[in-house]
Amino acid sequence: MADPSSYRPKPGQIPDSPGVYKFRDEHRRVIYVGKAKSLRQRLANYFQPLTSLHPRTATMVTTAASVEWTVVSTEVEALQLEYSWIKEFDPRFNVKYRDDKSYPYLAVTMNEEFPRVQVMRGHKKKGVRYFGPYAHAWAIRETVDLMLRVFPVRTCSAGVFRNAASAGRPCLLGYIGKCSAPCVGRVTPEEHRELAEEFSDFMAGRTGTYIRRLEKQMTIAAEDMEYEKAARLRDDIAALRRAMEKNAVVLADATDADLIALAEDELEAAVQIFHVRGGRVRGQRGWVTDKVEAVDTAGLVEHALQQLYGEESGEAVPKEVLVPALPEDADAVSSWLSGRRGSLVSLRVPQRGDKKDLMETVARNAQQALVLHKTKRASDLTTRSRALEEIAEALDLDSAPLRIECFDISHLQGEDVVASMVVFEDGLPRKSEYRRFQIKGFEGQDDVRSMHEVIGRRFKRYLAEKERTGEWGDGEVPAEDPEDDGRPKRFAYPPQLVVVDGGQPQVAAAQRALDELGIDDVAVCGLAKRLEEVWLPGDDDPVVLPRSSEGLYLLQRVRDTAHDFAIRYQRSKRTKRLRTGPLDAVPGLGETRKQALIKHFGSVKRLRQATIEQICEVPGMGRKTAEAVVVALARATPAAPAVNTATGEIMEDDAAPAPAAPAPAVNTAAGEIMEECADVTARPRAHGTTSTTEKTEQDT
Numbered sequence: 001m002a003d004p005s006s007y008r009p010k011p012g013q014i015p016d017s018p019g020v021y022k023f024r025d026e027h028r029r030v031i032y033v034g035k036a037k038s039l040r041q042r043l044a045n046y047f048q049p050l051t052s053l054h055p056r057t058a059t060m061v062t063t064a065a066s067v068e069w070t071v072v073s074t075e076v077e078a079l080q081l082e083y084s085w086i087k088e089f090d091p092r093f094n095v096k097y098r099d100d101k102s103y104p105y106l107a108v109t110m111n112e113e114f115p116r117v118q119v120m121r122g123h124k125k126k127g128v129r130y131f132g133p134y135a136h137a138w139a140i141r142e143t144v145d146l147m148l149r150v151f152p153v154r155t156c157s158a159g160v161f162r163n164a165a166s167a168g169r170p171c172l173l174g175y176i177g178k179c180s181a182p183c184v185g186r187v188t189p190e191e192h193r194e195l196a197e198e199f200s201d202f203m204a205g206r207t208g209t210y211i212r213r214l215e216k217q218m219t220i221a222a223e224d225m226e227y228e229k230a231a232r233l234r235d236d237i238a239a240l241r242r243a244m245e246k247n248a249v250v251l252a253d254a255t256d257a258d259l260i261a262l263a264e265d266e267l268e269a270a271v272q273i274f275h276v277r278g279g280r281v282r283g284q285r286g287w288v289t290d291k292v293e294a295v296d297t298a299g300l301v302e303h304a305l306q307q308l309y310g311e312e313s314g315e316a317v318p319k320e321v322l323v324p325a326l327p328e329d330a331d332a333v334s335s336w337l338s339g340r341r342g343s344l345v346s347l348r349v350p351q352r353g354d355k356k357d358l359m360e361t362v363a364r365n366a367q368q369a370l371v372l373h374k375t376k377r378a379s380d381l382t383t384r385s386r387a388l389e390e391i392a393e394a395l396d397l398d399s400a401p402l403r404i405e406c407f408d409i410s411h412l413q414g415e416d417v418v419a420s421m422v423v424f425e426d427g428l429p430r431k432s433e434y435r436r437f438q439i440k441g442f443e444g445q446d447d448v449r450s451m452h453e454v455i456g457r458r459f460k461r462y463l464a465e466k467e468r469t470g471e472w473g474d475g476e477v478p479a480e481d482p483e484d485d486g487r488p489k490r491f492a493y494p495p496q497l498v499v500v501d502g503g504q505p506q507v508a509a510a511q512r513a514l515d516e517l518g519i520d521d522v523a524v525c526g527l528a529k530r531l532e533e534v535w536l537p538g539d540d541d542p543v544v545l546p547r548s549s550e551g552l553y554l555l556q557r558v559r560d561t562a563h564d565f566a567i568r569y570q571r572s573k574r575t576k577r578l579r580t581g582p583l584d585a586v587p588g589l590g591e592t593r594k595q596a597l598i599k600h601f602g603s604v605k606r607l608r609q610a611t612i613e614q615i616c617e618v619p620g621m622g623r624k625t626a627e628a629v630v631v632a633l634a635r636a637t638p639a640a641p642a643v644n645t646a647t648g649e650i651m652e653d654d655a656a657p658a659p660a661a662p663a664p665a666v667n668t669a670a671g672e673i674m675e676e677c678a679d680v681t682a683r684p685r686a687h688g689t690t691s692t693t694e695k696t697e698q699d700t
Contacts, residue, residue, distance in 0.1 A: 384427030390551030420566035
């Protein structure tokens with residue numbers, strides 16, 4: 001715990017002008033980012049006696065070891081820079097809105113020759129018209145299904161469209177009248193685009209004019225005794241009205257606004273947003289945050305506006321933004337929103353009428369979201385704090401382990417040995433700092449030796465980063481490092497606790513690796529699967545936590561996450577090895593070129609059928625190497641295909657690695673051995689979720 005007076009700037013050093021400031025901890029990691037109209041006045045508030053500070057602020061300033069600031073010319077620039085730094089550094093003491101889903105939009109791809117209607121998530125693309133967001137994807141599909149009767153716009157993927165065009169037959173939707181079948185030329189590109197424009201206009205709220213036009217056509221058809229046409233138009237009108245009923249009219253037709261409401265207590269806050277377009281509620285979304293910093297309702301509103309509009313295109317900002325309380329720098333925020341939209345944006349608190357009534361509805365949704373969130377065990381701040389305290393007490397630690405790293409080893413009968421490292425901070429997974437290791441020095445079922453190697457490699461990197469950045473004493477600022485930009489380094493931050501998946505042997509190996517490196521301030525424990533016992537180095541008996549313990553639950557979650565992460569990596573390596581097995585006999589052919597061959601031809605089976613000239617077309621392949629590939633595959637090809645005697649089916653010859661064959665005589669001077677990349681970025685799926693970015697460490 002640091003004393004804030006040890007790094008307090010001297011009087012007169014802090015400028016009295018707008019700017020953004022950063023607090024860093026002892027490892028130079030940014031832990032808090034803030035902005036101020038006057039840096040001098042704002043920073044002075046942090047260096048008061050600890051007893052007069054809010055408990056969360058006191059925790060932050062005692063965790064920090066230094067403070068920096070950047071002067072800007074206007075408050076709008078300060079707002080933009082603060083948002084950029086929060087997204088870049090992910091400070092642990094800043095408010096973070098956790099949204100557990102990517103909200104779906106109804107999108108019309110007007111940037112294509114034949115526009116397509118589909119459900120889209122993620123970042124918005126140029127030339128695509130978006131409607132929403134919606135709470136559920138099924139709600140979009142129900143609406144589209146009703147509207148395709150009237151606007152038969154294409155909904156198929158590019159592959160289905162190409163296949164139908166080449167076959168000369170439309171898909172099922174084309175036969176039942178829910179697609180105009182532009183793939184087979186039933187309509188021209190201009191006619192199909194006009195349909196897409198009408199679909200977009202209807203979704204944008206211009207519904208009355210189109211329905212009146214259909215009613216007029218229905219009346220004329222009935223008068224002309226074209227009763228089948230009149231009945232079809234009648235059904236079309238009914239379908240459109242059912243689609244309109246899904247979005248009730250709440251405000252005047254011309255109203256485009258976002259309504260933001262909050263529900264909060266001492267520890268957490270929930271945010272709900274209703275998107276009103278053309279007077280109708282077109283979508284809803286929400287977030288929940290732990291109040292890790294001392295912030296009031298106005299501050300939460302400002303953070304919500306940054307989260308909502310920071311990465312959206314200017315079109316996503318409506319004419320009006322209605323909030324429960326105005327931010328402290330309301331004029332600056334309003335100017336920032338106007339800049340994002342490209343025209344004036346009204347930021348205000350509704351006082352009366354329909355907008356105030358709708359705001360109360362949004363507030364009720366926020367209150368229900370907060371109550372629901374409180375029931376979720378994994379995200380409860382109180383529960384996580386109790387779990388960390390129980391672990392510290394059971395393992396006799398000086399303080400709660402705010403950063404926990406867990407390691408696990410995975411292999412298949414001694415082959416493709418890999419290891420995983422997962423990181424939990426404040427009881428929550430920090431997936432951006434997950435790491436994966438290849439164990440290349442040896443093969444075999446020796447988990448103890450593998451654990452020793454992985455722990456050693458991880459903490460050697462930590463010591464290297466520590467030596468590069470240097471250490472400094474109380475009140476002393478380190479020398480400026482041109483390579484230190486404050487971004488998280490791969491192994492720059494040490495954990496308070498290392499957890500290994502295993503029992504006493506694995507724990508002893510991990511402790512031995514730390515002792516060999518001279519690291520004595522990191523605790524080690526192991527969690528054995530059989531009886532869920534916690535092992536400590538040098539102890540003959542394990543620590544047994546109660547089955548109902550929150551600490552045991554957290555350790556199990558950390559261990560299981562590391563186990564799943566390691567297995568996914570091991571399976572991916574095994575799959576690659578099986579796909580390229582017959583190519584292992586080719587001298588001078590590295591993993592990079594093996595994968596290039598498989599990607600180019602699609603499979604080993606097709607590669608066997610390729611000529612030397614076709615293989616030479618692959619980037620990086622010379623003629624002599626191509627000849628060696630042909631010879632190796634010819635020798636590895638079995639004389640007859642394998643047959644499943646139970647079913648009589650012929651087994652695919654590229655489903656498993658072929659038997660090893662003697663290496664042919666090849667002049668390897670024609671090809672270089674390409675080394676594996678030291679750092680590979682991967683995006684493995686988290687358990688039960690879509691993915692998130694996770695990095696890989698492969699020491700060659």
